[in-house]
Amino acid sequence: MERIFQAGDIMLGALLPLHIDKEYHPVSFRERPPHINCTTFNFENFQQLQALIIAVEEINKNPNIIPNITLGFQAYDSCNVLQKDLEGMFQILTGHGEAIPNYQCLKNISVAAVIGPYVSTHAILLANILGVYRYPQISHFATSRLLSNQVMFPSFFRTVPSDAFQSEGLAKLVLFFSWTWVGLLAVDNDYGQQGIQVVKQEIEKAGACVAFSETILMSLPDRNAKHIVKVMKDSTATAIVVFSLPADFLPVLEEMLVQNITTKMLVASEGWSTSTLFIGHKFKDILYGTIGLGLQSGIIPEFRGFLNKAHLSTGLGNYWLKLLWEDIFTCKFLEEKNLTTPMEKPVNICTGIESLESISNSYNDVSSLRTTYNVYTAVHVVAKALEDLKNCCETGDLCPHRRCPDIWNFTPWQLLYYVRKVRIKLSSGRDLFFDQNGDPPAVYDIVNWKLSPEGTIKQVKVGSYDIAASFGQFFTLNTSAIMWATEDHKCSWDEWPNLQNSRCIQKGIEYLSYEDPLGATLAATSILSSLVPVFILRLFIKHRTTPIVKANNYSLSCLLLFCLPLCFLCSLAFVGFPQPEKCLLCQVAFGLVFALCVSCILAKTIMVVLAFMATKPVSKLRRLASPLVSYIIISICFLLQFLLCMVWLLKAPPHTEYNTETKPGIIIVQCNNGSTVGFWSMLGYLGLLATISFIVAFLSRGLPDTFNEAKYITFSMLAFLSVWVSFTLASLSAQGKYIVATEIFAILSSSWALVICMFVSKCYIILFKPQMNSRKSLIKKDCKPVRAKHIM
Incomplete structure (x- = not known):
């Protein structure tokens, strides 16, 4: 196998597909298969090899990373062929270009880790073998979700996210644009089949339909392209999700070119969404407008200069450098072509003095390094793990066997322990680390294929997809920057295409309306409920001279009963179309009315305590038991909530929002709270007032029965707090109009809790037990002894 070898005290292995295809020969199974010849040299992948080399150079020159130790490497060209990946792995473990299982030729030199392979199916096979010996394996491109199983693959890690995240992201991207009639195309390996199944499940779960699902057959030279393109041509589906690698999708694009298929909207997986294999003029009419997920880009310092310094005279990877030279400068070296043989086309002769600095293409374009940056990152992960292993004694971070390994003679499983704990800083400012499955945090760029001024295709970042973002904020997308492949998907924001993509139809609108049975029920309940405290207020006014009304602070009770109908009625502001004025006032009105209500209860609680403590004639607290103090308490508490709302x-005031992301084909009209901090601060302040009332009432619950208001306040505040804690939890999972319905239900429930706990028992005595509503009955209760521990 073709390889690069650079000696070191510790060796690093790498498997990179510098060629991306092979010659296909019929296999009869009657004779030994012919030797595998690699084809289609790809200088984009050669850039990945250069990233490996520069990373090793940086580490060896840095005195702060494994000083006095040289990191060497072996890199093999796998050609995207399973047998070559397997052979290359054994040669890395054996050393000196040999492939002898269970034998190591490099005496006293440890193999730290293997970087690669590129393809998920190959990575699975190698992970089964490397996992036996616990050799750390870090892939820069294998994304199959099967590899997240650390029980089966205990030493496998990767610097790219799992397809479990990508597949959901692609499905969400399709649904984001309201495409409901979608074709699916995937390569026939673990990467393609596992990935496309999740896409299909997510699309169908959301109510969209799959027009067709076809497979790219890797075993065939043409990848079954004629059949696939015929299905695409016959289908009315315009959007097609393609889960493939560039080399396997290339024959399909060639056939689309032959059959002149230029009206399809391609949605690309990360495997080919940023590939430079298709960026020439040839496929521009087919690929223009393609959108997809790409690996997050990064920057390697001084990398462009390093790439341009590559020259045949360096001797490192000379064979591949010749291929790079011939590809970039469109020439042939003399020894590669017999010039005496008649040729159909004249061939330029490579002189070897050409300068890479004179050209500008995808080889030395370092503006958006993706897979290349993942190789660079993988090398630094290994170096950081080696550094942590070396500093084991200094940090006290011992291996499970409780002894520090020797950096000059460590076993693979000892280094594996430190690879699991690695955390390094990326050029984007994010940290890279591995979770319990060996996966890094999942972040993708959303890329759109546009035409450059030169008429070639360029891939432009138009957004991002971040799994770690807050709920509902996974996509950051600049839709105005997207260029589309076909006019058929250019529906306005409030429309979506029909199944045949022949016309745009109006999206349905969803909000909690009075015509909705749920909205009508909640509105009716609010109005009827508001009559109850009005009735109780009239009852209190009529019996204001009776002892039970006097004993429970008549003026504060009336003020509370005046607030409670407003509490019930403020829920009506949430029903109906969310107009800007309604959005601006509904939450504020709710916050102020409930603040006034809970402030009254707090004042009642404090007055109960002060009234009992000021019973002695010489007590200094007698002046504080006046009604003026209660009004001051209410005013201060209400004023603080008022200032908070202002x-x-x-x-950041609340405003009307048209949500087109949550449900495909539906526009959810809702009130955006503007400032999340403002809303939760307002609600949190209510919770603070209620909590203070609860604590004070609870501590004074043992006062004489004349003042047993504290017991009822304790129960009312407990119910009030329970309702709003439940609302907070429920609101995290509710969507659309059900979030509004949940808040209305919380308003009604908490209001009813106050009415029932604070007033039902008093109304019962007034209406049905008038004999208990007498001075004599109250005096009897006053005579009961009081234990001091209840009033502390």
Whole structure:
């Protein structure tokens, strides 16, 4: 196998597909298969080899990373062929270009890790073998979700996210644009089949339809392209999700070119979404407008200069450098071509003095390094693990066997322990680390294929997809920057295409309306409920001279009963079309009314305590038991909530929002709270008032029965807090109009809790037990002894 070898005290292995295809020969199974000849040299992948070399150079020159130790490497060209990946792995483990299982030729030199392979199916096979010996394996491109099984593959890691995240992202991307009639195309390996199944499940679960699902057959030279393109041509589906690698998708594009298929909207997996294999003029009419997920890009310092310094005279990878030279400068070296043989076309002769600095193409374009940056990152992961292993004694971070390994003589499983714990800083500012499955955090770029001024295809980042973002904020997408392949998907934001993509139809609109049975029920309940505290207020006014009304602070009770109908009625502001004025006021009105209500209860609680503690004639607290103090408490508490709401309205006020992301084909019209901090601060302040009332009432629950208001306040505040804690949890999972319905239900429930706990028992005595509503009955209760521990 073709390889590069650079000696070192510790060796690193790498398997990279510098060629991306092979010659296909019929296999009869009657004779030994012919030797595998690699074809289609790819200088984009040669850039990955250069990233490996520069990373090793940086590490060896850096005195802060494994000083006095030289990191060497062996790199093999796998040609995207399973047998060559397997052979290359054994040669890495054996050393000196030999492939002898269970034998190591490099005496006293440890093999730290293997970087690669490129393809998921190959990575699975190698992970089964390397896992036996616990050799750390770090792939820069294998994304199959099967590889996340650390029980089966205990030493496998990767610097790319799992397809479990990508597949969901592609499905969400399709649904984001409201494409409901979608074709699926995937390569027939673990990467393609596992990935496309999740896409299909997510699309169908959301109510969209799959027009067709076809497979790219890797075993055939043409990849079954004629059949696939015929299906695409016959189908009315315009959007097609393609899960493939560039070399396997190339024959399909060639056949699309032959059959003149230029009206399909391709949605690309990360395997080919940023490939430079298709960026020439040839496929521009087919690929223009393609959108897909790409691996997050990174920057390697001084990498362009390093790439341009590559020259035949360096001797490192001379064979591949010749291929690079011939590919970039469109020439042939003399020894590669017999010039005396008649040729159909004249061939330029490579002189070897050509300068890479004079050209500008995808080889020395370092503006958006993706797979290349993942190779660079993988090398630094190994170096960081080696550094941590070397510093084991200094940090006290011992291996499971409780002893520090020797950096000059360590076993693979000892280094594996430190690879699991690696955390390094990426050029984007993010940290790379591995979770319990050996996967890094999942972040993707959303790329769109546009035409450059020169008429070639360029891939432009138009957004990002971040799994770690807050709920509902996974996509950051600049839709105005997207160029589309066909006019048929250019529906306005409030429309979506029909199944045949022949016309745009209006999206349905969803909000909690009065015509909706749920909205009508909640509105009716609010109105009827508001009559109850009005009835109780009239009852209190009529019996205001009775002892039970006097004993429970008549003025504060009336103020509370005046607030409670407003609490019930404020829920009506949430029903109906969310107009800007309604959005601006509904949450604020709710916050202020409930603040006034809970402030009254807090004042009642404090007055109960003060009234009992000020019973002695010489007590200094007698002046604090006056009604004026209760009104001051209410005013201060209400004023704080008022100021909080005013700041909220001035800084980031609520507004009407048209949500087209949550449900495909549906526009959810809702009130955006503007400032999340403002909303939860307002709600949190209510919770603070209720908590203080609860604590004070609970501590004073043992006062004489004349003042047993504390017991009822304790129960009312406990119910109030329970309702709003439940709302907070429920709102995290609710969507659309059900979020509004949940808040209305919380408003009604908490209001009813106050009515029932604070007033039902008093109304019962007034209406049905008038004999208990007498001075004599209250005096009897006053005579009961009080234990001091209840009033501390």
